[in-house]
Amino acid sequence: MRRASSIRIGTLTVAGILAGTVLVGCGNDGDADAKKDGSTAKGSPGAQEQGTRAVRSAYERTAEQDTARVALRVRTSAEGKSATASGRGTIDLDDGDSVMTLTTQGQRIEQRVVDQVLYQKAPEGQTPGDKPWIRIDLRKVAEQQGAAGQSMNDPAQSAAFAKAIDDKDVRKRGTATIDGVRTTRYSVAVDVAELPNGATLRRQIGPTLPMDVWLDDDGRIRRQQVDMTVKAPSGKASSSPQQVKVRTLMDFSDFGTDVEAEAPPSGQVTDMTGKALKQDRAAN
Template sequence: MKKSSVVPAASVAVLLLAGAVGCGKGDAQSPEMSPAAAVAKAAENADAITSFRYRMSGTVPEQGKVRGEAAMSVKPLAMSMKMTVEGGTDSGEMEIRLVDKALYLGGGAEAAKEMDGKSWIKFDMSGADGGQGGDQMGAGQARKNPAADSTFLDGSKDVKKVGTETVEGVRTTHYAGTVTLADLKASLSGKDQATREKREKSIDEYDELGVDNFTMDLWIDGEQHTRQFRMRGDADKGPLDMTITFLDVNKPVTVVAPPAKDVADLEEMMKGAEG
């Protein structure tokens, strides 16, 4: 199989699986609540999310501009994402589905040309390490709850209120601040084990990218849920500038595996190569 945009784009998509938070319909955040308290409350609410749908756009290191929409269920774990990458060496459209402990990467007609008519690649995710080399491509990171990224501003020492703005028809209060990885790690002190583990995984991901500090904007609605956030930082291989907008939360998410006739199983492909 020739190298195509199918596999490299997977790591981009997984990276973009970040920041699932609530989407309330209330008025703007109460001005009586301090910026630090408002951000902390939104982070607390994010930890309770069980499913969500969101839109993303921005720039990812090495890949250029990206945009897409995704939906994810935390329990049971399932995810679907459609995205477009522009301006990088792996430009093109990509679809990902995570269901029944298997990760499917869809490359459409272009992938089918390279895989005897198969437009999807299947990775077994049942193993501890993601299986079949999935971790090497970033697929293993799809296991984590992406709500953790939206909580990063809770570790800021200079969070401030910017003003009130409307996001997706909902009045919100806009907060902003800077945060370092050291601040994030320190903010985990006193958190319960489940919360700490979720956030640690997300922190480690950015540590591997070489992003030491962020500028972050957070838009919180009147129910103290984050409606949108923007994260900016300089990674080892280029700038990161991503905006996540949340469309709904805690609603049913159904993900169906692609038709078997359209799927190339990586395990079978590897056995064939060995033979």
């Protein structure tokens, strides 16, 4: 059961991202396809302003597509060890509902997020009791996490992130072809202090939130990336929380695709919200 617990913790991080908005994602995997055009320097003020406007408007332009197909990879590392989870599925860009198949630690996990509630179906024998699904209320987790949970998981906060981006925070990095689509890459450093509850959020994740976004010719996000350092339980009763680095890469395609996210029958679900809250309190 120890391994099953670690699977749930890792994929909860993924769910937290998907249950939010088209906001964050990370990794450097897009670099191999990028064609450096010499624009990593600051460039002219006009070019910087144009890039800032493009990044700010990307959230709205992407959300206007309503739904998308998503592919992601999440890498977590702590104390010299690392683990990678990958997934594919569909997501509602407005309310965060999603249907995913995740692969982590050699296991395949079916995952759904419906009305800010996470459902996961792990391989047989790796869920508590005799029910195939577990349930975690992401709203309650976000409430306990305070500023970080609310800001990262609430779709309504996406505009606040856009407003926290200034000209000095955006750099054009070049172009890349992603799934046959030409994109322009921008690096962004969001000033955490400018976000809602910024002082608390700064203590939780640091002064800046570094992101890279790849925008297509219609200004929509096709790829996004971010690195975060978060606190997590150490697994030892006498130890303080460990610092876990989380790197996530998300690709978006097939805008407008159908998303059929439905909660499993209640008789097949075990509620694990209390355990998730207890683990989060232990980390803080």
